[in-house]
Amino acid sequence: MSILQSYGWNDHFNNLYTNFNNQHLEAGRVMAILAFKYVLITETGKLDTLLSGALMNSNEPEAYPKVGDWVLFKRYDAEGIIIEVLLRMNELSRKTPGAATARQVLAVNIDAAFIVQGVDRDFNPMRLQRYIQQVQQCGIQPIVLLNKADLVPDPQEFVRAVEELGYGCPVYLASALDKTSQAQWAATYLQPGKTYILLGSSGVGKSTLLNAWLGYQLQQEGATSSSNSKGKHTTTARNLVQLSNGSLVIDAPGMREFGMTLEDDTVTVSHPLIDELANQCRFRDCFHQQEPGCAVIGAVSNGNLPQAVYRSYLKLLREQYHYQASTADKKRNERQFGKISKQVFAHRKKYKY
Secondary structure, three states, X not given: OOHHHHOOOOHHHHHHHHHHHHHOOEEEEEEEEEOOEEEEEEOOEEEEEEEOHHHHHHOOHHHOOOOOOXXXXXXXXXXXXXEEEOOOOOEEEEEOOOOOOOEEEEEEOOOEEEEEEEOOOOOOHHHHHHHXXXXXXXXXXXXXXXXXXXXXOOOHHHHHHHHOOOOOOOEEEOOOOOHHHHHHHHHHHXXXXXXXXXXXXXXXXXXXXXXXXXXXOOOOOOEEOOXXXXXXXXOOOOEEEEOOOOOEEEEOOOOOOOEXXXXXXXXXXXXXXXXXXXXXXXXXXXXXXXXXXXHHHHHHHOOOOOHHHHHHHHHHHHHHHHHHHHHHHHHHHHHHHHHHHHHHHHHHHHHOO
């Protein structure tokens, strides 16, 4: 197996690469981004690269290479210049933090996302539902990893709470400080050549888990406050690393906000339990809020659908509508600006000023 294949190179990317064969470009995968420098893994090992001017000027920032991207580059002495980004299999994104409505791509070409929550003080089913929903919308398999299981008397209680959310995704318990068992766990559940990402708030132990899986300390871990169990000085950059069994893991910085980014207004927030009940609603276009004959509202009333799940669903639905409306307004304004710019250009050309 080649180095590129061990880092996830497959038929999808190979077929794309054949279109550039006559340009004498090499392929590599982005492992880290340090300011303007992109660290690639190539057939000859790691290589520091920069973006070509044409690539920077012809794309929006979202399209710039991200950790996990496969890119084509030209080698110049000890460095390289990235010429092209190959079509991604998927993108893990969120709404940018704050009031602005924009999409931030966190990492790409991911097979599964480990959503990490600590069962000591960080456990929050509604926040977990938000992560699961967004990860699924990005076309990525969510896996819930409940860390610090050694700090509570009955960790299975938290497993049951996750299962009650109704998403049916895998749920695992972990104790990041037990490095021996975690290394064995990673060897069992992480598949060679597959790419995983660790998501969660600061202080839940993502970097400690990754270091346990690696068998060595990748980077300085943040301190954790004894008063609130929240992390300080934790991971601030994304890195793609390869474990001893050949699996690939991206450690993402802790995120306080993880907003929805579904732009297609023909698609809406989906929840397995609510989708199943929706087939029994009186109206096919039922919004499950005030409509008569709504099976979802009925299930909430009789206790068959947890109220917390339903409230979180409505909150995510409202947030998604707001994002889609804001995005539509932004695109409409951009089209209008483009139209005005063309008119101004034509006017200046006609009157030569």
